[in-house]
Amino acid sequence: MADISANFLGIRSPNPFWLASAPPTDKQVNVLRAFEAGWGGVVWKTLGSQVKNVSSRYSAVDYNGRRVMGFNNIELISDRPLEINLKEIKECVRLFPDRAMIVSLMADNDRNSWHELIKKVEDTGAHGLELNFGCPHGMTERGMGAAVGQDPDIARKVVEWVMEAATIPVITKLTPNVHSVVPTGRAAVEAGTHALSLINTIQSVTGVDLDTFVPNPNVGGKSTFGGYCGPAVKPIALKMLTTIGQDRVTSTVPVSGIGGIETWKDAVEFMLLGATTLQVCTAAMKYGFRIIEDMCDGLNNWMNEKGFQTIDEFIGRSLSTLTNWEELDMNFHIVAHINQDKCIHCGLCYIGCEDGSHQAINLSYGNPYNTYSVKEDECVGCNLCQLVCPVDNCITMTEQRKGDEYLNWKEFQRRGLPLNDH
């Protein structure tokens, strides 16, 4: 039995799965149910000066009949009175002392406001603070949220204010609405943040209603840019996470990963690229807190299968395998192979390769079933056919090296080796 517990800056949780700062963590009744369901911790919905929300608030991107591939919101930080939030946080900490209680903060943009807010929150017994430098809507116009995270100098200043007052661990949450998350991440680390979390939501327009001509979500005939999240953003989050894990400065602090995590598999991928804890929101909003059961179970089974005792044994393990393109081995070559016993003759590999790739699949006419085979000499090993094939392991990519030695692009050029001739 593997140990899936996490220790993040001394904040312990029975599993690495936390609920991200969002509607599922905005009140006691929700958080207690989440803890009962088994969640390792929560990041309480962002506190600051009380705000007022609009209706409607969410929109989604569906794909081929599956709902909520991507999710978008225009909600602001907590719209409940601060005192009620603080009282409820205290109660949750008292009732579930073994779970991580992090409180997300977004104070008004001055030193005193931050100090006062931190003091009040620390009095609840919360275990850590998360600075919301990422919210892309509503708060930015007020000089808060992403407006802070997008400017490393402002971020540095705010983190400095926070560090003057904070006596519990501080996590700085980064916005993805930047060219690179590294500059703000570095500024936060240099200003003393204990950890980073990423990504916050991505500014988006999820779609336009083709009858009303108004983008969604529709608020009385108008819409506004929202924050995009859910499964669709995971690849972007993983890329940004990697840049943090590979940077000299930002890699010195632990990271809490966020962005489209829905299953234990997503979580493991985040961990392999450097995340110690995982924050989940959209999946819980879609399916409820019960998803935690398989997340813990699946992680545990995977760790047992791989022989990992603790999560520290594999956190960041894949970081070194992401390299610059120039470092890739030009002699590595694979070609597709179609298993005729498994092939169902759908032709998707053929048409993908023919119209979209390298014309390397042969069609032999049959009625009603054509036979498809790979022209090995033409196959560039791009993976497209394998990716579109609906049958597991029908198309496999087999290695056919061009040469024994490792040969990267720089060396390839230096030697004046020949380019393609057609």
Place this chain on the structure above:
Amino acid sequence: MAIRNNRLTAEEYKEQFSDIRPPFDTNDAALVEANRCLYCYDAPCTKSCPTGIDVPKFIKQITTENLRGAAYTVLVSNIMGGGCAKVCPVEKLCEGACVYNLMEEEAISIARLQRFATERAIQEQWPLFTRKPSTGKKVAIIGAGPSGLSCAHALSREGVDVTIYEKESKGGGLMTYGIAAYKVTPQFCQEEVDYITSIGGIDIIYNQELGKNVSLETLQNSYDAVYLAFGVGLARQLEIPGEQLYGVVDAISFIYDIRTKGYPAIPVGDRVVVIGMGMTAIDAATQAKRLGAKEVTLVYRRTQQEMPCTEAELDIAKLDGCKIVWLAAPKEITGEDGKAAQLVCNVVKLDAGGMPVATGEIITFAVDMVIKAAGQMPFEELVYGHQLDNNKGKVIIDSNSTTSIKGVFAGGDCVNGGKEVVDAVQAGKDSAKAILQYLF
């Protein structure tokens, strides 16, 4: 034992003859199914459709909520695509070829999706097709069945003025008169005919039978071309003693009566034997059962391997409680007081060539009704009378749908001896193409 009608209550009739393959209950249900489609390239389903409907395309159009496009994609290949969605033996056509079968997964419900794609277009008479300005060319068509209607639509689109001579009082041919009522309702058949003619340029004159009310010679003189699509006739004679007895009926007439006279009016026996195992045999057997026959038995002189109907059709018969007797060849019908009382069959086995040979054993069924459904007879008299080259009454055509008489074309059941609706629709399309070439 007796043959009598009016066996059920109105409610029971309604229940017995309700739609056997109901449509999707909701849009969402259709979308879930449509989204399962892999969108195959050079798709086996399309290749297995006699009319070549671009199945992946119309299913994709359902998923993008382009219902108008989906309806057009179906109907442009098969103008009776709405009806075919209800009556096609899809298990041996499109759905039978679906690649999911090779994954041991349930095939896409192409027929139901096709119904979904076309239902509103037909009900609401969407003007998906426009007719080119009249060219002044005139074509006469004999028969407003699937082949005649399909040909008429294709010709009208190209600006040809079409007159159809139909011997019945309604269009649709076998769709209207020869298929089980639980598959297509008379109302649907009417809507489908109306939809086809809504393009304009198609005039159907009812109650006009070739050789009786109208002559081929007159048509040849009055029109630029003639298309023969008069289908096939009654069920093949058994050529056994006792065939003239009261209670021995023809499946085509039996189904025709069900479709034209209303369920309560149709007499049916207590113990019915249906001879044959094609789609018509199944339609006759199941409907006899649904009309209230106590016992219905299908008798076939070969085995399940050779049966012309699909497994799905056989299942309908079994679920309706029909009994199946394989390897029994009718030998004689004996009677009492002029009424059929017993069907005597030779028990047969198949020889090396697949032909049934008597084993010497006999099997006897107590009956009060025998329905003959062992294939249909061509309209031999009509064909011979017009000196059309033919093969035992089936009109012979060349690769351009042309008969031995210049300017006279033919297609559908009168040529092939009786196939599916979808085959007749394709024959109509092919013939229209040939006629257009001939005219212009």
